Amino acid sequence: MPARRRKLSNPLALTVLTTLWQKPMHPYEIAQTMRQQGKDASTKINYGSLYTVVQNLQKHGFVEVTDVERQGNRPERTVYGITEAGREEMTEWLSDLVAVPVKEFPIFETALSLLGALPPDDVVRLLKERLDALEVQVAGGRGVLDKFRETLPRLFLVESEYQLHMAEAQAEWVRGLLEEIRTESLPGVAQWRRLHETGEWPPDFT
Template sequence: MAKRRKLGNPLALTVMVLLSERSMHPYEIAQTLRRRGKEHSVKINFGSLYTVVQNLEKHGYVEVTDVQRQGNRPERTLYGITEAGRVEMLDWLSDLIAVPAAEFPVFDTALSLLPVLPPDEVAELLLDREQAQSIRAAAMRGVLTQLSDVLPRIFVVETEYQLHMIEAQLEWIKGFRKEVTDSTLGGIEEWKSFHETGEVPQDWQELDEQDIVLDPERAV
């Protein structure tokens, strides 16, 4: 199980990783993330970035290493990672890679509530999503090609993973939508009956009386 962290914002971890390379000021951090294409995997907001850095400093994970001033420009405060920050960074990143977390994506939530919509409408909505995700996948392939031209692969693996997950979702949607359209999906007759009569099928009512284990971790 992953540890409970003092800071839970992934941007905080990202900042610590960059500062482990060299001291930077917040604006430079934002620019570096953009140059490396990280806006596709990390939510970057310049205003919140300052707050993240301040919180990291409050917890002793980063510290001021220098204050620069060039001409009439405002002073720029450079931050570097502390030893405590380095330990937290490595431990946090290791947890994220090794320990699966229940993230509750909104699409998963929507799928869990499908029966409230008619099957035909669900098929149409899934087609809409399929088309939108196909466009997104094509755009991401373009981004990946551009990034791969200027960055080593180790810096774009998260984009590779995102593309793979979109393509996997597309494959699943196509198969599931076909089952709905062809009426070969298990339970679809009861689903149709629910929308035709407005009455909850008896089979569904009986499900509520059964002791069904839906948690994979409890089932092991």
């Protein structure tokens, strides 16, 4: 079943809704809470646009003003809370994201689809650089995850586990592709090499 078309599609809006689901907050507190809970590691968060996101949520009836805080000479702070419509939207939107696979377009996939434009030896060198970076990322991710496991329930670490697993899977796949290109056991590597040496397209490439 396809995901429903949403009035708001920015994942930051969903993150704001789930943050306000915890309790009413003013935008600055929303930003602080998202940082403290590590949401910026799994969602692209532009804190400068946070106020606009909150205003859009209010326009669609998903959040509402619950209070205006005044402290001394400081500017007023508007506190927002999630509405019943916001709770329904949050639940349906999050459920769709969990249940319905969506074709995404990671930039690495784009690069792989265009790989033939680089000479094989360059690709070997570049994939080796990527593999080295992935191995550092995996090692660091394991260390951070082990540290967090000492104080946090696993429920709050599943996205970090997923990120680590995906990095490990990518590293394993890159390692295999790298070896196939290096040893020319990948079909078409010889023609690929000749293409860059002669500038002529092999017949089976066209």
